[in-house]
Amino acid sequence: MPETPVAIRNNLAAVRDHTRVYKDFTYVYPVISRRSGGLSIGINLNPDKHCNFDCVYCEVDRKTPGKTSVVDLAQLRQELTALIHFARDGGLAREPKFDEIPPALTRTPRDIAFSGDGEPTMLHHFDECVRVAAEVKRAEDLDTTKLVLITDAAGLDTGSVKRGLEIMDANQGEVWAKLDAGTEGYYKLVNRTTVRLDRILHNLLVTARARPIIIQSLFLRMHGQPMPPEELAEYCFRLEELVHDGAQILEVHLYTIARPTPEPFCGKLTKAELEAMAATVRERTGLKVVTFD
Secondary structure: OOOOOOOOOOOOHHHHOOOOOOOOOOOEEEEEEOOOOEEEEEEEOOOOOOOOOOOOOOOOOOOOOOOOOOOOHHHHHHHHHHHHHHHHOOOHHHOOOOOOOOOHHHHOOOEEEEEOOOOHHHOOOHHHHHHHHHHHHHHOOOOOOEEEEEEOOOOOOOHHHHHHHHHHHOOOEEEEEEOOOOOHHHHHHHHOOOOOHHHHHHHHHHHHHHOOEEEEEEOOEEOOEOOOHHHHHHHHHHHHHHHHOOOOEEEEEEEOOOOOOOOOOEEOOOHHHHHHHHHHHHHHHOOOEEEEO
C-alpha cells in the first residue's frame, strides 16, 4: 500500500512551480510534490513537448519549441545521479525555491517520476529509460524510493511500455494513470485527443489486473461550470466497472488546477466542491479517495 503523503502547504513556491527546466539539465528536474509527500525527481522523456493529449488544463507552453526529440540514455543516467547527489548533500535545500521546505523532505527523493512535458509512454525505448532509472536507484541505495509512471494511459498497451512496467514492478514501481471523465463526450472536451476513451479504459483494466495502480483525476471548472453531476456519476460507474472486471485500484487522487492554464475558460474548484465530489466517489465506488486542492 502507498504511504500517506506528507501534508505540504500548496502556497509554497516549490509546490506551485513545477517547471521542468533545472540548471543545464535536459531530462531531470526536482519538484516538491504534495501527492508524493516530498521531493520528487522528474524525468522528462518528452523535452520536445510531444503528447497525444491536448488537455485544456495543461500548463506546458507548446508555442515555444522544445529542446530535443532524442533521449540520450548516458546523459539521463549522469543527470539523475548528479541530482540525487546534490539533494543528498543538502544543495537543493539551500536553493531559494526549496529553502521553505523542511530539509528532511529535500534530501531523499520519495520517488523518481516519469512525467514531464508530454506523454512518456510515447517514447519508443521507454523500457530502456526505466532500466536506467532502476539501475541508478539501486546504485544509490534508494530502497524506499519509488519509480512512478505518470501517464494518460493511451500507450500502456505497447510492447516497450509493458517491458518497462515489468522493470518497475521489480523496483518499487507505481503507475499513476489519468482518468478525467466518465463519458466520451466530456473526455474529448477536457483531454482533446483522438484516442478513444474505451482504449484508455481497456489499458487501465489490463494494466491494473497485473499490478495495483493509482487513478489520478483532475476536476475543474469549464466556462464557469464544474463537472455536471451526471458526468460524475458516469465517472464513478467507469471505476466500478474497472474494479468489477479485476482492476486493482489502490487509491483515487482527485485534484484541481494548481497553476495557470493556457485556456481562459478553465478555473479551479473550491476545496468544498472538490471534497463534495470526492465524497460522492467514495460512496459510490467504495474506493479510497485522496484530494489535493
